[in-house]
Amino acid sequence: MEEDNLKKDNLKIANIKLKSRLIVGTGKYKNFKETANAIKESGAEMVTVAVRRINILDKNKPILTDYIDPKKIIYLPNTAGCFTSEDALRTLRLAREMGGWKLVKLEVLGDKKTLYPNMIETVKSTKILVKEGFNVMVYCTDDPLLAKKLEDVGASAIMPLASPIGSGLGILNKVNISIIVKQSKVPVIVDAGLGTASDATIAMEMGCDGVLVNSAIANAKNPVLMARSFKNGVISGRDSFLAGRMKKNIFATASSPIDGLI
Amino acid sequence: MAKIQLNGKKITIKSKASIYQLLKKFKLNNKKVAIEHNGAIVPKSNYKKKYLKNNDKVEVVHFIGGG
Numbered sequence: 001m002e003e004d005n006l007k008k009d010n011l012k013i014a015n016i017k018l019k020s021r022l023i024v025g026t027g028k029y030k031n032f033k034e035t036a037n038a039i040k041e042s043g044a045e046m047v048t049v050a051v052r053r054i055n056i057l058d059k060n061k062p063i064l065t066d067y068i069d070p071k072k073i074i075y076l077p078n079t080a081g082c083f084t085s086e087d088a089l090r091t092l093r094l095a096r097e098m099g100g101w102k103l104v105k106l107e108v109l110g111d112k113k114t115l116y117p118n119m120i121e122t123v124k125s126t127k128i129l130v131k132e133g134f135n136v137m138v139y140c141t142d143d144p145l146l147a148k149k150l151e152d153v154g155a156s157a158i159m160p161l162a163s164p165i166g167s168g169l170g171i172l173n174k175v176n177i178s179i180i181v182k183q184s185k186v187p188v189i190v191d192a193g194l195g196t197a198s199d200a201t202i203a204m205e206m207g208c209d210g211v212l213v214n215s216a217i218a219n220a221k222n223p224v225l226m227a228r229s230f231k232n233g234v235i236s237g238r239d240s241f242l243a244g245r246m247k248k249n250i251f252a253t254a255s256s257p258i259d260g261l262i
Numbered sequence: 263m264a265k266i267q268l269n270g271k272k273i274t275i276k277s278k279a280s281i282y283q284l285l286k287k288f289k290l291n292n293k294k295v296a297i298e299h300n301g302a303i304v305p306k307s308n309y310k311k312k313y314l315k316n317n318d319k320v321e322v323v324h325f326i327g328g329g
Contacts, residue, residue, distance in 0.1 A: 025329035035327055050328025053269045053321060054295060056288050064325055065294055080328045090298075094323050097303050098296040165329065192329075214329035 009242070011210050013187050014103050014135035014156040016074065018045050021204065022234045023076065023189065025214025029223060032067040038217055039068060042227035046074040048105055048212065050081065051091045051098075070099060076137070078105040083118070085125040092129060103156065104129070107139040115165040115192075119146050123153060130154035139191050142176040144183060151186055158184050159212065162203065163193030166215040170199040174206065181207040197226075197233030204237025205245070266318045275314065282309040284320065295324050 011018040024044040029035040039047055047068065055061060068075075077095030079088040085108055092104045108125055110118030117139055123146070129136045130153060137157040138150050147158045160180055163169035170193065171177055181188050187209035194200055200211045213230055220226035264277045268284070275284060281304055285292050297304045298321040304312050314320070 026327035027329040029327060032327075048329055049325040051296075051323050052326045054290065054324045056269055056271065056290075056322070063294070064327055070325075075325060077325070078328055093303055094296040094298065095325075097305065098294070098323070098325070 009238070011187060013137065016046075016103060018074075018210075020045050020231070020234075021210035021238055022200070022230055023048065023210060023212040024217065024227070024230075025078075025212065026064065026068065027080075027214055028218035032062055032064060034223055035064075036067040038223045038227040039073065040227075041224050041231070042217065043231045044073070046076050048076045048078040048080075048214070050078055051095050074103075075099070075101065076103060076105050077101050079107045081109070082107065083109050083112075085121040085128075088121075088125050089128060092134065093132075096134070102133065103135040103137070105137045105139065105159070117141055117161070119143070123149055126150055126155055127153045137189065142173050142180065144176055144179040147180045147188075148183060151184055155186060157187040157189050157209075159189045159191035161192040162190050162199065165192040166219075167193050168195030168216055168219075169193050170195050171202060171206075174202075177203070177208065178206055197229040200230055200233040201237035201240070204234055205240045207241050210234075264314060264316045264318070266314055266316070266320060268320050269322055277315075279314050280310050281312045281314065281320070284314065285309065285322075290322060295322050297322055 011021045020043045022042055022044045023046045024039055024042050025048045026035050079091045082088040082091055088106060088108050095101050106125055108118050108121040109115050119141055126136050126138055135156040137159055138155045139159045140146055140150055142160040150158055162171040189210040189212055190203040190208050191212040194213050194216050203211050217223050217226045263274050265274050300319055
């Protein structure tokens with residue numbers, strides 16, 4: 001790839017173009033200031049947000065939009081915490097009414113202990129949302145058949161989990177993620193379970209189009225520094241993927257020429 | 263007077279108040295919220311036209327930090 005083309009290496013989801021392939025979650029931080037600093041340092045242009053009841057009695061509390069300007073950073077409304085299709089749809093319809101958001105992240109959970117997605121409800125919800133005009137990025141298991149199914153019903157991006165949400169275990173099934181990357185025509189963004197920057201690098205080297213990270217940054221001792229680390233990890237992984245790695249050999253190949261050896 | 267449920271809490275408001283007036287009463291910025299009235303989403307353009315009556319349920323939501 002020529003230098004000019006490298007500069008144009010954008011991530012395109014639905015009709016949105018992003019320079020950064022790192023999407024960051026806004027949960028679990030100590031306070032909004034830390035959230036804002038971490039996002040800034042991560043270079044992310046898109047962040048996930050949750051929809052919740054407003055605290056009527058304590059309106060003087062700071063709110064997310066005071067710290068992260070939705071005009072500068074793209075808000076990706078997420079259905080985190082929804083265990084039924086009905087709740088997820090309700091949440092995203094409200095999110096759309098709030099600010100006209102059409103690009104959303106769907107997450108329908110199936111089990112409280114593993115937070116694994118309920119794929120039957122997820123497929124069902126994706127179909128309905130697509131019909132209603134949403135562009136849906138879909139959190140899913142790393143099953144290639146189900147990932148394909150989501151693409152077939154109109155998902156704008158496939159978001160397979162690396163490992164359970166907040167576990168920090170990294171990519172547990174690289175083979176499946178590779179199959180999903182190879183077969184998908186829409187962006188594949190690894191979501192959930194990354195623990196440290198090298199996990200993101202590995203995902204990007206495998207050809208994933210992006211990664212979504214929350215806990216690994218928010219739960220680090222120094223979240224702002226970890227945000228930068230993830231930024232660099234994603235860039236490194238993407239560059240390695242585009243550069244095309246050398247072949248692996250089981251025997252050594254000398255780096256210096258034999259000719260002229262004294 | 264009308265008794266309604268706002269975000270799960272019982273409150274009393276003056277009768278025939280609109281959603282717009284309810285937001286104003288609680289000093290809520292209508293640009294940063296979305297509203298559900300008895301289970302149905304109320305478009306922003308209808309806040310002034312939608313009147314509240316006894317036993318209505320209103321949910322006011324906004325964006326918070328999340329993964």
